[in-house]
Amino acid sequence: xxxxxxxxxxxxxxxxxxxxxxxxxxxxxxxxxxxxxxxxxxxxxxxxxxxxxxxxxxxxxxxxxxxxxxxxxxxxxxxxxxxxxxxxxxxxxxxxxxxxxxxxxxxxxxxxxxxxxxxxxxxxxxxxxxxxxxxxxxxxxxxxxxxxxxxxxxxxxxxxxxxxxxxxxxxxxxxxxxxxxxxxxxxxxxxxxxxxxxxxxxxxxxxxxxxxxxxxxxxxxxxxxxxxxxxxxxxxxxxxxxxxxxxxxxxxxxxxxxxxxxxxxxxxxxxxxxxxxxxxxxxxxxxxxxxxxxxxxxxxxxxxxxxxxxxxxxxxxxxxxxxxxxxxxxxxxxxxxxxxxxxxxxxxxxxxxxxxxxxxxxxxxxxxxxxxxxxxxxxxxxx
Numbered sequence: 316x317x318x319x320x321x322x323x324x325x326x327x328x329x330x331x332x333x334x335x336x337x338x339x340x341x342x343x344x345x346x347x348x349x350x351x352x353x354x355x356x357x358x359x360x361x362x363x364x365x366x367x368x369x370x371x372x373x374x375x376x377x378x379x380x381x382x383x384x385x386x387x388x389x390x391x392x393x394x395x396x397x398x399x400x401x402x403x404x405x406x407x408x409x410x411x412x413x414x415x416x417x418x419x420x421x422x423x424x425x426x427x428x429x430x431x432x433x434x435x436x437x438x439x440x441x442x443x444x445x446x447x448x449x450x451x452x453x454x455x456x457x458x459x460x461x462x463x464x465x466x467x468x469x470x471x472x473x474x475x476x477x478x479x480x481x482x483x484x485x486x487x488x489x490x491x492x493x494x495x496x497x498x499x500x501x502x503x504x505x506x507x508x509x510x511x512x513x514x515x516x517x518x519x520x521x522x523x524x525x526x527x528x529x530x531x532x533x534x535x536x537x538x539x540x541x542x543x544x545x546x547x548x549x550x551x552x553x554x555x556x557x558x559x560x561x562x563x564x565x566x567x568x569x570x571x572x573x574x575x576x577x578x579x580x581x582x583x584x585x586x587x588x589x590x591x592x593x594x595x596x597x598x599x600x601x602x603x604x605x606x607x608x609x610x611x612x613x614x615x616x617x618x619x620x621x622x623x624x625x626x627x628x629x630x631x632x633x634x635x636x637x638x639x640x641x642x643x644x645x646x647x648x649x650x651x652x653x654x655x656x657x658x659x660x661x662x663x664x665x666x667x668x669x670x671x672x673x674x675x676x677x678x679x680x681x682x683x684x685x686x687x688x689x690x691x692x693x694x695x696x697x698x
Contacts, residue, residue, distance in 0.1 A: 508547040
């Protein structure tokens with residue numbers, strides 16, 4: 316039994332991190348779906364900015380939004396303030412551009428509730444979702460919108476990049492992680508649909524939006540709703556925005572734990588998305604890219620524990636256990652250094668980041684199974 320558990324765990328982990336990306340790459344030339352686009356296509360859009368106590372960045376965000384390369388008469392900006400208690404609201408009101416609107420919640424209800432509520436009053440053909448700390452490239456809106464000329468497209472996801480920060484180990488690891496993710500998203504998009512959105516930069520057809528529960532994570536559940544309506548999601552790496560990475564692994568851990576908790580709950584509320592007869596190849600994509608990866612921490616544990624029972628049953632199992640032990644011990648050293656605010660070398664940060672992400676995902680799932688919900692949020696500066 317231990318041998319079966321060990322090999323099952325190892326095979327699944329290799330599939331998640333190597334097999335699935337490789338299959339996408341191999342299938343891309345065989346299953347590529349045609350896609351139309353027109354960079355001159357400029358429908359009416361609404362840019363929705365989610366904000367809670369963002370006085371430090373909201374002025375720069377509004378300036379950036381109003382200076383984007385998009386026809387001014389076809390664009391409006393909505394700032395959804397989740398009952399901010401600082402100067403966020405007053406700074407938005409000070410902006411005298413008629414395209415800027417403040418939508419304030421009287422009590423703190425969370426980002427998803429705010430987005431669902433403000434959408435009731437928006438009639439633009441395309442809606443772009445963003446965060447207050449996300450600064451868009453000048454051409455980002457046109458890059459997002461150009462694919463909506465294709466009637467099969469329901470949502471378009473941009474590429475959120477992190478500012479270069481040589482002092483932040485988490486920023487370095489996040490950028491490395493995202494370079495891997497970008498390649499996967501491009502290949503997913505080519506043969507089916509990109510899995511999920513990105514709260515910092517993604518756009519949808521307004522008419523495809525469906526009300527969300529307060530504990531839903533909008534940039535994951537919203538695309539699921541659109542796929543179930545028969546549309547596809549596209550990833551465009553040229554629609555770029557920039558934001559800060561978490562200053563430490565520990566803050567990144569809490570962010571990922573919260574995200575996986577909400578995503579796990581959202582997936583099982585819409586479990587029909589895993590039925591290939593309803594969502595086609597997307598069922599395989601979301602199962603491989605999200606569900607199995609979220610469970611990576613579990614498979615790491617079962618691989619280590621089952622390997623311990625196989626010690627003495629062959630040199631391979633002994634060597635595999637030693638490798639796993641060293642890997643996780645190195646991760647613990649990374650945690651110890653991070654806790655004390657000390658920099659660690661790259662070879663320490665890689666296992667530390669890997670274990671941190673998998674532990675955060677596993678704990679997020681456990682919390683969800685016990686009924687814990689996350690509704691409100693804080694930015695990495697506030698945590």
